[in-house]
Amino acid sequence: GPDPLITELQDWATGLGAGVDEVPYGLPIRFEDDVVRRNVEWLTADTISSINFTPIHALDGTITPQGCAFERHHSGAIELAKSDYRLMINGLVDRPLVFSYEDLERFPREQHVYFCECAANTGMEWAGAQLNGAQFTHGMIHNMEYTGVPLRTLLAEAGLDAAGDFADKWVYVEGADASSNGRSIPMEKAMDDVLVAFKANGEALRKEHGYPVRLVVPGWEGNMWVKWLRRIEVMDGPVESREETSKYTDTLADGTSRKWTWVMDAKSVITSPSPQAPIAHGHGPLVITGMAWSGHGKITRVDVSKDGGITWETARLAAPGTDKALTRFYLDTTWTGEEMLLQSRAMDETGYVQPTKAQLREVRGLNSIYHNNCIQTWHVKANGEAENVEVS
Template sequence: MSREKREGGGLLLPRRQFVRTVAGSAAMLAGSLAGAGTARAANPDNLPPNEPEWAKALGPGVDATPYGMPVSYEAHVVRRWVPWLTASSESSVNFTPLQDLHGFVTPNGLCFERHHGGRAEIDPADHRLIIHGLVERPIMLTVDDLKRMPSESHFYFCECAANSGMEWRSAQLNSVQFTHGMVHCAQYTGVSLRTLLDYVGLKPNAKWVLAEGADAAAMTRSIPIEKALDDCMVAYGQNGEALRAEQGYPIRLVVPGFEANMWVKWLRRLEIGDQPWYTREETSKYTDLLPDGKARLFTWVMEAKSVVTFPCPEKPLNGPGYYTIRGLAWSGYGRIKRVDVSVDGGRNWQTAKLVEPVLPKCLTRFELPWRWNGEGALVVSRAIDETGYVQPTMYELQKVRGVESIYHNNGQQVWEVKPSGEVENVRLKYAS
């Protein structure tokens, strides 16, 4: 078990989760520590000039794992959830481990899950998509029917409107996975929704589409027809394979740039109407309460946002020297134009390099070289999208929206790097 030994690494789980899980979840704690990024004690027998053990014996054959899994040393890279956040696991959320991802694609098994009635597991032979309402001819399609139609493939980010929702009042969760992990980015393959709507023929008064899931919650959202005819898709593929059950297998709606709740999973029905339905998820939930007691309705677009994923609370620094600050940026309005990074809390900024490709409504990776002098630092990023919109500070957001609106928190995230190399989620005053 020498590989499990570590030279250092602090307690990186959020305190509240640690309090609740420390007794029974040693494995999870170990997993989190393994992701800390600090140097692990190596076995000198495997280091030069010695031949390592794997160079002196055969490994498993080609078919040992017919569906490949990550190597055991990456077993800590998993989705995590906060048990106290929700009343039950069936109506809950878990989080993408952004701190351990590379590039801009999220592996399918790591895409955050948000269910309202548990994960439906559907036999595609027993699944149908009905399109009806204000159409020339209603239709009922099988999954095979959809696969016979022309397909499209596009990379898009998918972000829950409540991502960073716990951070409105102040710095709350000491983890980038928990503050920003309700986002993923994948290549979706399926049929353009416009193709389907053209096929059934819209009546002149068609203004809205109700999308409904086949799950226990029968998730329903109203989507304006302009968006439905623009870039929405009925997807059956994700990152080259069939959708995972937790992502809506056999088919889900893809609504690029809009809040993930509208990306209805396990899609079974599209009703065309002349007005919105005002369903529970677009009135009681997913509305943004402001300090004057009024709430914004139909706040669909996820505005430009970014976060530094290294360093972060899960990935501390290991002594002064050269590092590459890394992060992710995205905008529901299109491409990321620029990302600036500051290591002094926003007093001075440098423009980071955007790693190609930079695609619209897609996660974009940014990097900035950094020689850390070992002193305390405040690392923060701000995204600018192609509309010229600049990601605001939390102070600017709170001035307008207060702290009780839950959704659409796209404020700048500040990490404090301590002289020890540990990293903490902090909130700055900015102005008085």
């Protein structure tokens, strides 16, 4: 019969909606209340020193809204006002300097879109399929448009004659929060594309992402993107801080561990359908979509398999891949209720092909914790539900 939503006069078509002064800064409409960051309580001892996950299963495009972009803090998200903000550059520089927030806004600035991925993203899946949802297996990632000043500009302002040859030099960066989360970055990277950022997606950084100023270290693990950035020291060696020795090092099967594993290798995941985004419609047209990224540069190709990796077809990239940023891919297909073992496989401009979990395990064993960029499998059932599985 006729649809009453069409044939009957609806409230919203006769009454009035909200006025323009009702919501000075908006949140998503209440029907989208389930598109939120979530945490996994058993992962950490406390929510203050913890991580949550971006609801990637419910997003499309490439830009992550700040309000649902994952957070990771080591001592909680602090409130630091712009007027209280100071950035110090010291160490092997000609003139140790202190900048105010306003000072930073007076340097020539740049804009770039970059992904930020926690080194532990997908880390819970090393030993097997564990968490049932793309948000949980792959949600320690966001992708934003940053505005900021290149770190090299600030270093040049302090003068690098004192540093001499850059080859064996480092910068040590730390935050203003109680953890301070210091990390050492080789000078070559510091002088390349590292950004001292104060805007994301056009607006001020959110508190939980380091307001008012954070470091952006394109393509490298998220832990190095120090939030509430307060100090940069030019040094002749790495500090070997807690976050670059006891954490964020990758233990191999023989018990030795890799350190300085900064680059996030090419990776992709299908975000829909997925366990939290089952196929809710009937047979016929189906859009399979997901995202791909690489710390080595641009994504050039994404392949999708519906049969667990026996055959692959090349997906359509929504736009050509850009440097160290998320790329959205689509496979516009037809589904007639058959079970699928959905996988995606990213390739980047260096020719790197996203590996299977078996390939990774063969080199690294099961205890790496970090940098798991394996191909993910979703088992889509006849009823449209999907499950995180591992396949032979």
